Amino acid sequence: MRRAPTLALALFAAPLLLAQAPAPEAPPVYNAADGIIANAPAGHWLDIAPDDLMVMDTTAGQMVIQLAPAFAPAHVAAIKRLVRQGQFDDGRIVRVQDNYVVQWTARPDPAAPKPAPLPPEYERPLAGLSFAPSPYRDTYAEAGFVAGWPVARDAAAGTVWLAHCYATVGVGRDNPPDTGDGTELYTVIGHGPRHLDRNIANVGRVLAGIEPHAALPRGTEELGFYRTEPEKTKITRVRLASQIPGFPKWQMMDTASPSFAAVVNARANRTGFIIRPAGAADLCNLRVPVRQAK
Numbered sequence: 001m002r003r004a005p006t007l008a009l010a011l012f013a014a015p016l017l018l019a020q021a022p023a024p025e026a027p028p029v030y031n032a033a034d035g036i037i038a039n040a041p042a043g044h045w046l047d048i049a050p051d052d053l054m055v056m057d058t059t060a061g062q063m064v065i066q067l068a069p070a071f072a073p074a075h076v077a078a079i080k081r082l083v084r085q086g087q088f089d090d091g092r093i094v095r096v097q098d099n100y101v102v103q104w105t106a107r108p109d110p111a112a113p114k115p116a117p118l119p120p121e122y123e124r125p126l127a128g129l130s131f132a133p134s135p136y137r138d139t140y141a142e143a144g145f146v147a148g149w150p151v152a153r154d155a156a157a158g159t160v161w162l163a164h165c166y167a168t169v170g171v172g173r174d175n176p177p178d179t180g181d182g183t184e185l186y187t188v189i190g191h192g193p194r195h196l197d198r199n200i201a202n203v204g205r206v207l208a209g210i211e212p213h214a215a216l217p218r219g220t221e222e223l224g225f226y227r228t229e230p231e232k233t234k235i236t237r238v239r240l241a242s243q244i245p246g247f248p249k250w251q252m253m254d255t256a257s258p259s260f261a262a263v264v265n266a267r268a269n270r271t272g273f274i275i276r277p278a279g280a281a282d283l284c285n286l287r288v289p290v291r292q293a294k
Helices: 007-020 032-038 073-084 210-214 258-268
Strands: 045-047 053-058 061-067 092-097 101-105 142-146 149-154 159-162 168-171 184-188 202-208 233-240 250-253 290-292
Touching: 032 258, 053 073, 061 073, 061 210, 061 250, 073 202, 073 233, 101 210, 184 202, 250 258
Parallel strands: none
Antiparallel strands: 045 250, 053 061, 053 233, 061 202, 092 101, 092 233, 101 184, 142 149, 149 159, 168 184, 168 202, 250 290
C-alpha cells in the first residue's frame, strides 16, 4: 500500500495544484444592455411624477401604470378623476385575448352620470417637444423618442404619437372616434399592434406587474372577452401613487442621454450568444428602461 505524503509535502504540493487549476470561465453575455442600464449614472434618469402613476390592485396582483398627460391630456385627466372617485374599485378584467390585449373596465354606477366622450387624442402637435429619431428604420412611420416615450412622427404634418408597443395602455372605444371616456382601458400583451397607432388614444404604459395579468386564462368569446362573470378577474382597488403614503418612486431613462443611445446600440447589435447581429431594431424592441428610484 502506498504511503500518504507527509504534512510538509502536502502543504508544498497544494499551491502547485492551485496554480495549475484552470481559471473559471466568465459567464456568457446575453444582453449587454442590462449592464449599461445597471451602470447608468443618476443624471441619465428622469423622475416620474407620483400623480402620473396609477396603481391597480387585482386578485391576480398589482400593476403600476405610468400615465402620459403630454400625449392625451383630456383622457388622462378623465382617468385620474375616475381613480379619485373610486370608479375602478370593484371593476373587472373583462377580456384577455392571446397575443393582443388585457382589457378592464370601471365599476358600473347607475347613479353616476355617464362620463362625457373625450376628443380623439390619437396624435398631437410636435411643436414644443424634442424628438430624438431612432437610428433604425421603422415600418410604419419615422420612429423615435420624446422624453422617455417611444413615439412615431409625421414630419410633414408636424404631428407625433405614442406607439402601440408591449405594455402600452390605451382607451377602449366604439366605432365613432370620440366615444372613448376612460372607463375601459387595455394593455398590449403581444407583438406591438402598430396598425392601431393614430386610431386609439394611448394614455400610458405598464411599468410593473403585467406578467400575472398577461398569464390569465384567455377569454373564449369573440375578441377574447369572458362569457361568464366568474371568469373575470376582480379589481380590488385603484389609486394614484400620490394617494399612497410611502409608495416607491419610479424613474425612466432619459432617451436623450448617452446611456440610452448605448442601450439602443446594444439591443440592435447584440453580442455573445448572438451569432449574426441584426444591425436593426423595431421601435417596440427599443424599450425605454424604467426602475424604482434608488
